Amino acid sequence: MELIDFSNRQNRFIREDDVSDGYIEKMKAVVLSDNLYYPSYHIAPPHGLLNDPNGLYQDNLGIYHIFHQWFPLGTVHGLKSWRHLTTADFVHYSDHGVAVEPNDFMDCCGCYTGMALKDKEDIHFYYTGIRKEKDSLLPSTVHAILKDDRIEKLEVIEDVDFTKTTDNFRDPFVYRSNEKYYMITGGESPDSKGVLLFSEGDNPFEFVHKGMLKLMDYPFGYMLECPNYFEEDAKGVLIFSPQGIESVGKYDFRNVFSVVYAVGEKINTETLEFKHTNFYELDKGFDFYAPQIFKDNQDRQILIGWLGNSKTEYPSDKFLWAHMLTLPREITIINDRISQSPLPEVNNLREYSIDLSETAALEKAFELEFLFENKFTIKIINKEGDFLEIGCDDSRYWLDRSHTTHLFNEQYGQVRYAKKLLRETQTARIFVDHSSIECFFDDGVTVFTGRFYLDGDWALQFSDIMPTCYKMKNIVVSA
Ligand code: FRU
Numbered sequence: 342m343e344l345i346d347f348s349n350r351q352n353r354f355i356r357e358d359d360v361s362d363g364y365i366e367k368m369k370a371v372v373l374s375d376n377l378y379y380p381s382y383h384i385a386p387p388h389g390l391l392n393d394p395n396g397l398y399q400d401n402l403g404i405y406h407i408f409h410q411w412f413p414l415g416t417v418h419g420l421k422s423w424r425h426l427t428t429a430d431f432v433h434y435s436d437h438g439v440a441v442e443p444n445d446f447m448d449c450c451g452c453y454t455g456m457a458l459k460d461k462e463d464i465h466f467y468y469t470g471i472r473k474e475k476d477s478l479l480p481s482t483v484h485a486i487l488k489d490d491r492i493e494k495l496e497v498i499e500d501v502d503f504t505k506t507t508d509n510f511r512d513p514f515v516y517r518s519n520e521k522y523y524m525i526t527g528g529e530s531p532d533s534k535g536v537l538l539f540s541e542g543d544n545p546f547e548f549v550h551k552g553m554l555k556l557m558d559y560p561f562g563y564m565l566e567c568p569n570y571f572e573e574d575a576k577g578v579l580i581f582s583p584q585g586i587e588s589v590g591k592y593d594f595r596n597v598f599s600v601v602y603a604v605g606e607k608i609n610t611e612t613l614e615f616k617h618t619n620f621y622e623l624d625k626g627f628d629f630y631a632p633q634i635f636k637d638n639q640d641r642q643i644l645i646g647w648l649g650n651s652k653t654e655y656p657s658d659k660f661l662w663a664h665m666l667t668l669p670r671e672i673t674i675i676n677d678r679i680s681q682s683p684l685p686e687v688n689n690l691r692e693y694s695i696d697l698s699e700t701a702a703l704e705k706a707f708e709l710e711f712l713f714e715n716k717f718t719i720k721i722i723n724k725e726g727d728f729l730e731i732g733c734d735d736s737r738y739w740l741d742r743s744h745t746t747h748l749f750n751e752q753y754g755q756v757r758y759a760k761k762l763l764r765e766t767q768t769a770r771i772f773v774d775h776s777s778i779e780c781f782f783d784d785g786v787t788v789f790t791g792r793f794y795l796d797g798d799w800a801l802q803f804s805d806i807m808p809t810c811y812k813m814k815n816i817v818v819s820a
C-alpha cells in the first residue's frame with residue numbers, strides 16, 4: 342500500500358476525513374498481520390500512534406475511563422486527538438473511538454494531553470489545545486465538561502504570565518484542596534529552563550495565575566511536561582516528565598527523556614513552595630514517559646504510563662502501529678519513595694501456569710513471579726542465541742536488550758541499571774507481552790519498563806530462582 346509521506350511535515354496534519362475509508366482498512370490489515378510484536382494484554386492503538394494516557398477517571402457506576410493521545414494515520418506525532426476506552430475490570434474493554442477531536446479554533450492543530458477532575462457530580466477535563474496563528478502553533482488550556490456522555494468543550498482558560506514562560510507550555514493538571522482548585526501546567530521559562538506554572542481558582546471554571554512552583558534546585562532541563570500531583574496525609578507527591586536532563590553516570594537519566602517524582606510537604610499555595618529532599622526517577626527502563634495518575638472509587642491511587650518514549654522509531658512501526666500503555670499500577674508511598682504494583686485486577690489475566698520444564702516454545706504473553714535474595718539471571722532466548730536478559734547481583738539490577746534481534750535507539754545504550762535497595766528475600770514480578778517488559782523489584786520501588794524485539798521461538802533460562810510462570814490472557818477490546 343502506498344503510505345502517506347510524513348517526511349513532509351505538512352502531512353502530519355492530515356485528518357481521517359482526508360483519506361479514503363480504504364486507507365484505514367488497509368492500515369488495520371497491516372496491523373493485524375503483526376503476530377510478532379503487537380501486545381495481547383496491553384492497550385495499543387488499532388492503527389497509528391498512541392502516546393500519553395489522558396483524562397483518567399472512574400465513574401459512579403464503577404466504570405474506568407481511559408483516554409490516550411492518538412494519531413490514527415501513521416506512526417509519527419501528527420494531529421492528535423483523544424481515543425476513549427472504558428473497562429470495569431481491566432480485562433474487557435470497550436473502544437469508543439475518538440472522543441476529543443481537534444475541530445475547534447482553539448485546538449484545530451491538536452488536542453494535547455490533559456486530565457479529568459471529578460468534582461461533586463461533574464467530570465471536568467483540562468487539556469492543551471493547539472491552535473494556529475500565522476505560522477505559529479500556539480497552546481492554550483481548554484476546559485471541557487462531560488454532558489450526556491459526551492465531552493463538551495467550554496472555553497479557554499487564560500491564566501498564563503508570558504513573562505514567566507515561553508509559548509512552550511502544556512499538560513494542565515488540576516487538584517482540589519481545602520475547597521480551592523489548583524492547576525499545575527508544564528512549561529519552559531524565557532531562559533530555557535523547565536518550570537511548572539501554578540494557578541488557583543475558587544471554582545473549577547476560572548483560574549488565576551499565581552506564579553511558578555518553587556522546586557528544590559535541580560537541573561530540570563529545558564522543559565517540563567505532564568505534571569501530576571496528589572496529597573496524602575501530610576505529604577505532597579509531585580510527578581513530572583522533564584526534557585533535557587543530562588545523564589549522570591550509568592544509573593540515572595539514560596533515556597532521551599525521563600520521569601521524576603518527589604515526595605515532600607504539601608505545596609504551600611501561598612508561597613508556592615514545594616519542600617522536598619530528593620527527586621527520583623520513576624522508572625529505570627527504556628520506554629516509559631508521561632504517566633498519569635487518578636484516584637478511583639476505592640481510594641486507590643492508580644498510575645498508567647505511556648510505554649514508549651519520544652523521538653524514537655521502533656522496529657514495529659512497519660506494521661503501522663506504535664506504542665502501548667503500561668499495565669495499570671497502584672501507587673503507594675513508602676517514606677519518600679513511590680512504590681508501584683500492578684493492580685490486583687491484573688491477576689485476572691492469568692490463564693494457567695506454564696510448566697517450564699516442558700520444551701514447547703514459550704508463549705509470548707506471560708508473567709513471572711519468584712522469590713530471590715542475592716542474585717538471579719533470566720534469559721529469554723531464541724534458537725539463534727539472541728536473548729533479553731534481566732538480572733541482579735548484590736548491588737544492582739539490570740535489563741539488557743543488547744543481544745536481541747533488532748536493536749533500536751542505540752545512541753542511548755542497550756543496558757539499564759538500578760541500584761538494589763532491599764537486602765532481604767523479596768518477590769519479583771515480571772510481565773512480558775511480545776515486545777514489552779515491565780519488572781517490579783524492591784517492593785515496587787524499582788521498576789523497569791521497556792520494549793524489545795526478539796524474533797523466533799522463545800525459551801526461558803534462569804539461575805538462582807524457581808519462577809512461577811503464568812500464561813496471560815488477551816484483553817478483549819470490543820467496538
Ligand atoms: C508528552 C507530550 C505532551 C503533549 C503530548 C502531545 O509525550 O509531548 O507534552 O501534550 O505529548 O501528544
